[in-house]
Amino acid sequence: MSLRTLFEWVDAFPSSIAMRESIFAFPVLLTVHVVSLVMFAGLVMMMDLRLLGAAYRGTPFSEVQARLFPWQMVGMVVTSIAGLLLFYSQPMRYFGKLLYWIKMGLIVLAGVNAMLFHFTTYRSIAKWDTTSPPLGAKVAGVLSLAMWACIVAFGRLTAYDYDWATFE
Amino acid sequence: MLLPLFQWLEGLQVSGWLSTSTYVGPLINVFHLLALVIVFGSLLIVDVRLLGRGMTQQPVAKVARDARPWLIGALICMLLTGIPQVLSIPIREYHSPFFWMKMRLLLVALIFTFTLRHKVTMADEARVGPVWGKVVGIVSIGLWTWVAVEGRLIGLLS
Numbered sequence: 001m002s003l004r005t006l007f008e009w010v011d012a013f014p015s016s017i018a019m020r021e022s023i024f025a026f027p028v029l030l031t032v033h034v035v036s037l038v039m040f041a042g043l044v045m046m047m048d049l050r051l052l053g054a055a056y057r058g059t060p061f062s063e064v065q066a067r068l069f070p071w072q073m074v075g076m077v078v079t080s081i082a083g084l085l086l087f088y089s090q091p092m093r094y095f096g097k098l099l100y101w102i103k104m105g106l107i108v109l110a111g112v113n114a115m116l117f118h119f120t121t122y123r124s125i126a127k128w129d130t131t132s133p134p135l136g137a138k139v140a141g142v143l144s145l146a147m148w149a150c151i152v153a154f155g156r157l158t159a160y161d162y163d164w165a166t167f168e
Numbered sequence: 169m170l171l172p173l174f175q176w177l178e179g180l181q182v183s184g185w186l187s188t189s190t191y192v193g194p195l196i197n198v199f200h201l202l203a204l205v206i207v208f209g210s211l212l213i214v215d216v217r218l219l220g221r222g223m224t225q226q227p228v229a230k231v232a233r234d235a236r237p238w239l240i241g242a243l244i245c246m247l248l249t250g251i252p253q254v255l256s257i258p259i260r261e262y263h264s265p266f267f268w269m270k271m272r273l274l275l276v277a278l279i280f281t282f283t284l285r286h287k288v289t290m291a292d293e294a295r296v297g298p299v300w301g302k303v304v305g306i307v308s309i310g311l312w313t314w315v316a317v318e319g320r321l322i323g324l325l326s
Contacts, residue, residue, distance in 0.1 A: 027324040035316050038201070042209025049238070056213075056234045059226050067223045071216055152205060153198045160194050 007091040019089035026089065033082035037155075040075025041148050043068045048148075051141030053132050060129040061137075065122075094158065098165040103154040110147040113140055170262070177258035186256035193256050196249050203245035204316060210239040211281075211312055214289060218305030220298060228301065232289035243278075264326035270318035277311040 001009075010016055019025040049055035050064045087094060094100040117140035121133075128134055133141075157165075177183055186193050216222035217231045254261050261267045288296055288304045 027321065030324065031317055031320045034201075034320050035313055038205045038208045038316065039212060041205045042207070043212055044209075045205060046209040046213050046235075046238075055238060056231075058230060058234070059223055063223055063225055067221075068213065068216075071212065071222065149202055149205075152201055156198050156201050157194060162190075 004095065007095045010088060010091045013088075016088055016091070019085070026086070029082050029086050029089070033079055033086060036075050036078035036082065037152065040072055040079055041152055043072045043075065044148055045145060047072075048141040048145045051133055051137050051144075053138070061133065062125050062129050096166050097158050098167060099154040100158050103151050103158070106147050106151050106154070110144060110151065113143050113147065116140070174258040174262040177255055180255070182252075183255050183258060186252055193253075196252050200246060200249035200253065203242045203249060204319075206238055206242035207246060208312065208316075210235040210242065211308060215305040215308045218289070218301040218308075220302065228293055229290050232286075239281075260326055261322065264322050266318045266321040266326060270315055270322065273311065273315045273318060277308075277315050280311060281308065 046055065047064050047068055050057075050059065050061055056064055117137070121136035121140060124134070128137070186196075213222065214228070214232045214235050217224070217226070217228050223231055254267075285304050285308055288300055293301070
């Protein structure tokens with residue numbers, strides 16, 4: 001089954017059609033998606049800024065990371081559910097959008113970046129928890145900031161139908 | 169009362185230019201949203217702490233002092249990217265109930281944040297007690313979320 005068939009299959013679900021035809025589903029879901037996204041991304045970026053040594057310098061990085069994590073996850077779960085429902089309600093609207101696919105790819109890469117950091121540089125946290133983080137940590141922080149900013153930006157830009165960004 | 173002002177804005181050359189631009193309008197929108205991300209990050213890190221969660225090893229005042237330059241910087245970016253958005257569609261904004269609701273709430277949220285909330289975050293925690301911090305944290309999250317919701321609805325339902 002190709003990706004296109006999968007999208008078309010979902011597109012034909014009666015519940016998908018019902019959501020697509022509802023006046024309220026799209027504005028409500030999009031609003032929930034955006035507001036929970038800014039909460040999630042905001043707390044991730046605060047952590048990244050600490051990682052770069054640009055903010056909250058007097059607080060150990062491990063505390064910023066561990067204490068913000070549950071709140072980041074709440075935001076992530078809510079924005080992901082709303083995002084999945086937005087996709088579910090009109091899969092063919094997003095299928096042909098280049099920026100949608102780049103956004104999805106960047107979400108995966110941002111996750112990989114966070115995991116890599118956690119299992120490599122973060123292991124030596126005891127050595128730099130209260131001082132300036134090593135280069136590896138700063139690179140992870142810059143990558144995270146840049147990728148989440150692009151994810152937010154590309155998500156917003158899927159609202160516009162640019163010819164160069166549409167392949168269907 | 170303000171209609172002539174918005175009609176005058178609609179007639180400005182920059183208004184037409186913004187509303188017909190292929191990239192400038194959308195990019196201003198994107199930067200407005202990115203600034204909002206920083207606004208919410210720098211608000212929530214303090215509000216969560218006011219609720220007695222989050223970075224509890226640090227005093228509320230310290231978290232608030234660290235977050236403040238990011239909050240103020242991001243709010244200035246919101247203003248700088250918000251004005252051209254009104255400029256691009258002045259009459260539509262004028263007739264949008266969401267726009268006016270957002271502006272009222274924004275005024276309340278700003279006054280609340282830089283008076284009461286500022287005072288409570290900077291005060292001696294033992295003197296403020298655990299209840300007021302929680303009330304201020306919840307009101308802050310509620311107010312700013314409401315501002316963001318109204319803002320999103322201007323574009324969706326106006």
